Amino acid sequence: MLEINHIVKQYAKHRALDDVSMKVESGKIFGLLGPNGAGKTSLIRIINQITAPDEGEIIFDGERLNPSHIGRIGYLPEERGLYKKMEIGEQMLYLAQLKGLSKHDAKVRIKHWFERLEMQTWWNKKVEDLSKGMQQKVQFVATVLHQPDLIILDEPFSGFDPVNADIIKREILDLNKGGATIIFSTHRMESVEELCHHIALINKSKKILDGDVRDIKNQFRDHTYTIQYRGNAETLHDTPTLFKVLSNEPHDHELVARIQVGEGQTINQVLSYLLPKVEIIGLQEVIPSIHDIFVKTVTSPNSVYHA
Amino acid sequence: MHKIALIIQREYLSRVKKKSFLLTTFLVPLLFIGMYAVVIIMAMNSKAPQTTVDVIDLSGQLAPKLENTSTITFRTLENGNIDIEKRALQDKGAENQCLLIIPSDVLNTQKVELYNTGKQSVAVVSTIESKLNNAIRNILITESGIDVAVLDKIKADVSINSKEMTADGEKDSSSYGAMGVSFFLAILIYITLFIYGSQVMRGIIEEKTSRIVEVIISSVKPFQLMMGKIIGIGLVGLTQFLLWVVLSLALSTVASSLMSKNEAVQMELNSKIDQDGVGAQEEVGSNDKLSVIMKTVKGIDFGYIITVFLIYYLGGYLIYSALFAMVGSAVDNETDTQQFMLPIIMPLLVTYMLSFSVMMNDPQGPVSFWLSMIPFTSPVAMLVRIPFGVPFWQLALSIVLLILGFLGTTYVAARIYRVGILMYGKKPTYKELMKWFTYKA
Numbered sequence: 001m002l003e004i005n006h007i008v009k010q011y012a013k014h015r016a017l018d019d020v021s022m023k024v025e026s027g028k029i030f031g032l033l034g035p036n037g038a039g040k041t042s043l044i045r046i047i048n049q050i051t052a053p054d055e056g057e058i059i060f061d062g063e064r065l066n067p068s069h070i071g072r073i074g075y076l077p078e079e080r081g082l083y084k085k086m087e088i089g090e091q092m093l094y095l096a097q098l099k100g101l102s103k104h105d106a107k108v109r110i111k112h113w114f115e116r117l118e119m120q121t122w123w124n125k126k127v128e129d130l131s132k133g134m135q136q137k138v139q140f141v142a143t144v145l146h147q148p149d150l151i152i153l154d155e156p157f158s159g160f161d162p163v164n165a166d167i168i169k170r171e172i173l174d175l176n177k178g179g180a181t182i183i184f185s186t187h188r189m190e191s192v193e194e195l196c197h198h199i200a201l202i203n204k205s206k207k208i209l210d211g212d213v214r215d216i217k218n219q220f221r222d223h224t225y226t227i228q229y230r231g232n233a234e235t236l237h238d239t240p241t242l243f244k245v246l247s248n249e250p251h252d253h254e255l256v257a258r259i260q261v262g263e264g265q266t267i268n269q270v271l272s273y274l275l276p277k278v279e280i281i282g283l284q285e286v287i288p289s290i291h292d293i294f295v296k297t298v299t300s301p302n303s304v305y306h307a
Numbered sequence: 308m309h310k311i312a313l314i315i316q317r318e319y320l321s322r323v324k325k326k327s328f329l330l331t332t333f334l335v336p337l338l339f340i341g342m343y344a345v346v347i348i349m350a351m352n353s354k355a356p357q358t359t360v361d362v363i364d365l366s367g368q369l370a371p372k373l374e375n376t377s378t379i380t381f382r383t384l385e386n387g388n389i390d391i392e393k394r395a396l397q398d399k400g401a402e403n404q405c406l407l408i409i410p411s412d413v414l415n416t417q418k419v420e421l422y423n424t425g426k427q428s429v430a431v432v433s434t435i436e437s438k439l440n441n442a443i444r445n446i447l448i449t450e451s452g453i454d455v456a457v458l459d460k461i462k463a464d465v466s467i468n469s470k471e472m473t474a475d476g477e478k479d480s481s482s483y484g485a486m487g488v489s490f491f492l493a494i495l496i497y498i499t500l501f502i503y504g505s506q507v508m509r510g511i512i513e514e515k516t517s518r519i520v521e522v523i524i525s526s527v528k529p530f531q532l533m534m535g536k537i538i539g540i541g542l543v544g545l546t547q548f549l550l551w552v553v554l555s556l557a558l559s560t561v562a563s564s565l566m567s568k569n570e571a572v573q574m575e576l577n578s579k580i581d582q583d584g585v586g587a588q589e590e591v592g593s594n595d596k597l598s599v600i601m602k603t604v605k606g607i608d609f610g611y612i613i614t615v616f617l618i619y620y621l622g623g624y625l626i627y628s629a630l631f632a633m634v635g636s637a638v639d640n641e642t643d644t645q646q647f648m649l650p651i652i653m654p655l656l657v658t659y660m661l662s663f664s665v666m667m668n669d670p671q672g673p674v675s676f677w678l679s680m681i682p683f684t685s686p687v688a689m690l691v692r693i694p695f696g697v698p699f700w701q702l703a704l705s706i707v708l709l710i711l712g713f714l715g716t717t718y719v720a721a722r723i724y725r726v727g728i729l730m731y732g733k734k735p736t737y738k739e740l741m742k743w744f745t746y747k748a
Contacts, residue, residue, distance in 0.1 A: 011746070012742055045729070048525040049525075050521070050524050050525055050729070051729075067528075070525070070526060073525070075521075075522070075525040077518070077521040077522060077525075079518040079521065079731075080518060081514075081517040081518025081519035081520070081521070081522065082517065082519055082522075083321075083513075083514075083517065083519055084513075084517055085321075086321065094313065094317055095522065095523075095526070097313050098310055098313060098314075098523065098526040098527055099526050139522075142522070
């Protein structure tokens with residue numbers, strides 16, 4: 001769907017994007033992560049052709065990105081805004097027509113979406129009469145009205161209460177099922193794990209991590225396991241090569257230990273070592289959350305990972 | 308192109324539909340008519356108070372020659388004592404009474420004294436003065452043996468009826484009429500450039516602070532958004548002009564037809580002029596001048612002037628609104644615009660001030676010429692010159708420069724605009740704007 005090749009964007013003394021490349025596959029939900037000021041918004045603006053890169057190119061659906069693609073992209077910026085004094089219906093018509101829809105089509109689709117999200121009575125209201133959450137909903141509809149193939153959502157859940165956030169999440173998944181590719185920029189890691197197939201992490205103008213969510217998680221596994229067991233807590237202690245005990249605490253009527261398997265050893269070897277000594281009730285590998293990975297990679301910025 | 312049309316449509320309709328637009332469109336002509344009406348009504352109702360002037364004429368020559376007017380009655384006090392009369396006047400304290408003392412050597416000194424309890428109106432004083440002047444002059448003329456009747460006959464009052472020689476033949480022209488028209492046009496263009504230019508600026512600041520600008524420029528180019536706004540607001544201005552012209556014509560037709568029915572009003576006004584006027588002969592003279600002015604105003608080619616006005620209004624508007632757009636895009640709120648406004652206002656302000664001094668006096672001089680060539684000043688300067696006649700090559704050159712100026716300004720403004728609208732929380736400096744200009748699109 002989208003190939004981003006060696007993008008460089010320079011603002012006077014500040015380099016916002018430094019040789020950033022990534023590939024967004026068609027029909028996927030792509031998470032674009034990074035701390036504030038990392039360059040996410042600069043990249044999104046380049047994809048939206050709001051600004052142009054100094055170097056590099058973007059390929060959209062096999063063609064070099066050009067103005068004819070504007071109607072196929074829907075963009076929800078992080079900083080939301082609508083004309084305060086303009087009626088909602090009229091405003092939606094205007095925005096949809098700017099994206100290239102005919103007036104008639106725009107009207108039909110706006111009605112459809114307003115019914116779907118229970119906003120029918122809002123048509124003649126002005127934006128300034130709506131609550132912030134309601135404005136967000138209007139803006140979301142404006143983003144997807146023209147049935148874009150690529151939807152770029154910058155922090156789509158900010159400003160929503162949990163009920164509406166769930167409604168929007170459902171709509172995003174629905175659009176994705178309908179074939180739309182989604183680029184999803186956020187700090188909310190739990191929604192990343194829930195929604196994204198693929199993520200890229202940008203930090204200090206550079207891409208430092210990119211890959212399938214499952215692959216990345218696998219890559220960040222560090223052979224840590226939790227073991228639930230009954231027996232003497234003293235029996236579970238560090239061994240020279242086999243494993244290291246990270247924690248070992250009672251939990252309800254059992255004991256729970258976190259261990260890290262030593263270099264070149266397997267969990268099976270650890271189990272056969274432990275089986276004669278304690279009664280094992282449960283064993284689970286600790287898989288790092290995207291949140292942990294985010295913090296880990298951002299705080300040690302010199303490393304670049306590839307999955 | 309389709310998208311820019313949508314933007315123009317929104318900018319235009321959202322403003323024309325506003326109540327404030329309708330209000331100004333209908334109120335401004337009413338206001339003018341109303342002011343006109345107030346002046347007429349006031350002139351009709353103001354009955355000047357009757358003033359009695361007690362005259363003690365020590366020379367004994369002038370008092371009989373002072374004729375009463377409709378507002379002033381002269382009363383000669385034979386053998387009056389100056390001190391007693393002064394005290395009497397002070398005791399009475401009447402406002403509409405005064406005491407005129409003519410010394411015996413008045414023909415030589417030409418000095419008299421007028422005592423009042425309050426301050427006399429200028430009209431009363433000047434009437435007394437001119438009556439005395441006439442009387443003294445007549446006496447002096449008679450004394451030198453000249454016949455007053457002969458003198459009156461040979462008194463000259465030249466009224467210049469200037470004819471302009473053009474290829475089409477002679478036509479009436481008058482610098483009075485031309486000056487009136489240029490005065491009006493210069494003010495009109497000066498004010499409208501600022502009214503509509505600052506509307507463009509406010510519109511852009513609104514889009515920037517409400518953050519809708521990012522949504523819109525993901526659909527259209529920043530240049531399209533900027534031009535759409537400028538053109539849309541420009542059309543609002545033209546609509547307003549058109550409505551003003553139509554309304555003023557309609558209202559003045561109604562008003563003048565009412566006036567002609569009410570002949571009494573006309574009579575009243577005429578007699579007013581007679582009363583206030585000093586001498587009948589001078590009245591005739593100024594009436595003549597007035598009719599000449601009226602004739603030349605009618606003689607001015609309004610079709611030509613309005614065409615030139617529209618060209619310069621549009622050119623000037625496009626140049627200045629691009630500058631205003633640039634300022635609007637660079638700032639976060641209206642208070643930050645101050646530092647950029649002065650350099651924008653200066654050229655127009657200077658031209659505006661020069662147009663009523665240097666340019667009016669010398670419409671073909673070098674200052675007038677250069678000001679009417681520079682695109683930033685020509686919209687006002689050329690309009691001031693037009694009624695005095697401008698060679699065609701100058702007009703053509705000025706319009707070409709105006710178009711080039713508009714293209715150049717728009718190019719610069721658009722480059723700064725596209726960066727500025729996405730910059731928040733920075734108070735920009737000129738240096739910063741220069742940097743933005745060099746950014747790659």
